[in-house]
Amino acid sequence: MQKWAVTLVSAILVVVAKDGINQAAILAGIPIILFCFLDTYYLALEKQFRAAYNSFLNDLHNGVLTVDKLYKVITNGKLPRTFLEALLSLAVWPFYLGMLGLVALAKWLADNGLLSGCGSLVGIN
Secondary structure: HHHHHHHOOOOHHHHHHHHHHOOOHHHOHHHHHHHHHHHHHHHHHHHHHHHHHHHHHHHHHHHOHHHHHOOOOOOOOOOOEEEEEEEEHHHHOHHHHHHHHHHHHHHHHHOOOOOOOHHHHOOOO
């Protein structure tokens, strides 16, 4: 998810630098927030799967595993709590918060005229 977020935000910021559409920098926040929630959701699902896997292994090693549980993945059903834990994880918020900071910096630079002519530096005239 992070690669997609970087790609979309970079494309939007190129438009800001090339065409001088400073308000487009605010649009870069939309994919950042959406991908942040999607990344957090997948991390929460992964954490729930790992917990179900560990529970399965504990039941297997303790000899209490029954045949009807053999092919079932049983989660604890606490996805909102796991989602919040994943959102506060160091795997999620530093990256997306850093991207929001860079977008805010680009917006500030564009508003103060410090990005004018940057397109010629990277060959996007």
